Amino acid sequence: xxxxxxxxxxxxxxxxxxxxxxxxxxxxxxxxxxxxxxxxxxxxxxxxxxxxxxxxxxxxxxxxxxxxxxxxxxxxxxxxxxxxxxxxxxxxxxxxxxxxxxxxxxxxxxxxxxxxxxxxxxxxxxxxxxxxxxxxxxxxxxxxxxxxxxxxxxxxxxxxxxxxxxxxxxxxxxxxxxxxxxxxxxxxxxxxxxxxxxxxxxxxxxxxxxxxx
Amino acid sequence: xxxxxxxxxxxxxxxxxxxxxxxxxxxxxxxxxxxxxxxxxxxxxxxxxxxxxxxxxxxxxxxxxxxxxxxxxxxxxxxxx
Numbered sequence: 001x002x003x004x005x006x007x008x009x010x011x012x013x014x015x016x017x018x019x020x021x022x023x024x025x026x027x028x029x030x031x032x033x034x035x036x037x038x039x040x041x042x043x044x045x046x047x048x049x050x051x052x053x054x055x056x057x058x059x060x061x062x063x064x065x066x067x068x069x070x071x072x073x074x075x076x077x078x079x080x081x082x083x084x085x086x087x088x089x090x091x092x093x094x095x096x097x098x099x100x101x102x103x104x105x106x107x108x109x110x111x112x113x114x115x116x117x118x119x120x121x122x123x124x125x126x127x128x129x130x131x132x133x134x135x136x137x138x139x140x141x142x143x144x145x146x147x148x149x150x151x152x153x154x155x156x157x158x159x160x161x162x163x164x165x166x167x168x169x170x171x172x173x174x175x176x177x178x179x180x181x182x183x184x185x186x187x188x189x190x191x192x193x194x195x196x197x198x199x200x201x202x203x204x205x206x207x208x209x210x211x212x213x
Numbered sequence: 214x215x216x217x218x219x220x221x222x223x224x225x226x227x228x229x230x231x232x233x234x235x236x237x238x239x240x241x242x243x244x245x246x247x248x249x250x251x252x253x254x255x256x257x258x259x260x261x262x263x264x265x266x267x268x269x270x271x272x273x274x275x276x277x278x279x280x281x282x283x284x285x286x287x288x289x290x291x292x293x294x
Binding site for chain 1: 215216220221224225227228236248251252256257259260262263264266276277278279282286289290291293294
């Protein structure tokens with residue numbers, strides 16, 4: 001059953017899967033360059049790095065196009081290539097390991113509870129009802145993802161979408177394997193809170209009846 | 214187990230199977246704690262929405278390749294094809 005929240009993007013228009021970009025590389029660039037650039041820039045923050053990653057991705061895609069099976073859109077396929085290049089970029093940066101707390105701190109999860117570990121009144125989760133099914137939920141979720149540090153957002157998404165293992169994520173963020181779980185806990189808590197504030201806000205979705213189960 | 218610890222367990226349950234004891238504690242707690250029940254169902258809603266997102270929805274709109282870089286990349290692609 002198609003979910004109502006699934007949003008069709010431009011990249012999902014049907015494309016001729018047999019169109020080899022080698023025939024018209026300019027078209028390839030025109031079709032995908034900006035989208036790939038936006039994606040990369042949001043994650044690596046530096047324009048020159050993002051440009052290089054876009055170039056490598058398009059070149060790589062061009063060279064390996066015979067391996068593209070058409071089981072996804074070309075855009076999706078290219079973004080997958082780009083994501084792996086971004087991951088390699090994170091790995092290659094030689095720097096001291098970053099403390100997870102510096103990326104996303106413990107207050108993300110702890111500030112919502114009293115000393116004894118009970119939910120603080122103002123932080124107590126509200127009922128979302130069918131909010132999760134609605135198209136606006138996806139937009140609100142995107143805005144909330146943008147509030148996270150980009151490296152955390154990317155690492156979190158890659159895990160949730162089963163694109164990366166926990167081991168790869170720990171390398172990507174320079175954190176221990178254990179801290180991958182802590183990162184996810186914090187990311188989920190931060191997103192949930194943001195969504196509740198942004199999505200429910202003043203809306204009439206607030207419900208006083210208790211949820212079943 | 215406190216609600217704070219319970220949210221930790223709820224998050225963990227989304228990444229790996231819980232031990233029998235952990236599953237039991239979670240079930241016991243969420244029977245009576247509506248807040249944690251809502252928390253768990255909300256995390257599930259988020260995950261479903263994230264998994265429905267196509268990769269290109271997870272980027273920043275509005276950023277374009279500068280024209281000089283675009284030209285450089287176009288040249289590189291032409292040389293390679």
